[in-house]
Amino acid sequence: MKIDSNKVVTVTYRLHANLPAEEQKHIETADQSRPLKFLYGVGMMIPGFERGLEGKGSGDSFSFTIEADDAYGSTDAAAIIDLPIEIFKVEGVIDFDMLKVGNVLPMTDQEGNMLNGKVVSYDEQKVKMDFNHPLAGHILHFSGEIVEVREATPEEMDHGHVH
Numbered sequence: 397m398k399i400d401s402n403k404v405v406t407v408t409y410r411l412h413a414n415l416p417a418e419e420q421k422h423i424e425t426a427d428q429s430r431p432l433k434f435l436y437g438v439g440m441m442i443p444g445f446e447r448g449l450e451g452k453g454s455g456d457s458f459s460f461t462i463e464a465d466d467a468y469g470s471t472d473a474a475a476i477i478d479l480p481i482e483i484f485k486v487e488g489v490i491d492f493d494m495l496k497v498g499n500v501l502p503m504t505d506q507e508g509n510m511l512n513g514k515v516v517s518y519d520e521q522k523v524k525m526d527f528n529h530p531l532a533g534h535i536l537h538f539s540g541e542i543v544e545v546r547e548a549t550p551e552e553m554d555h556g557h558v559h
């Protein structure tokens with residue numbers, strides 16, 4: 397069976413991106429013990445990833461490169477913002493183990509959404525945080541193998557995810 401819309405696809409993959417060493421740990425891979433299973437063609441995956449797998453069948457291997465625009469987009473300058481240093485205080489004291497340049501911190505926006513921000517720099521008044529996806533602006537290279545391709549059940553298609 398070939399990969400197409402409304403198929404449930406199971407793959408293993410390795411992702412390579414040209415990242416600084418401290419950011420490599422954020423890169424996910426899916427090996428035989430924890431393969432990635434997803435419903436193809438519903439927009440769950442980055443567009444370039446689905447395009448790279450189109451038409452392949454179980455047992456096929458793959459290796460392709462995705463430009464940033466087809467992956468996590470380019471770096472958005474508007475997602476790099478200054479925050480008052482007060483919000484990093486815990487009981488009036490700044491925790492400098494947490495507030496370190498390069499550290500990725502879980503934050504909450506005004507609507508209560510969780511998002512990760514990377515500390516870019518800080519001074520006595522403000523902290524510059526980068527809320528771009530860690531892979532934004534990066535060319536990604538995926539390689540791996542198709543483990544299984546099967547028809548999605550009507551219920552899976554209805555829900556838009558794999559059961």
Ligand SMILES: [Zn+2]
Nearest residue numbers: 552555557559
């Ligand atoms: Zn469901």
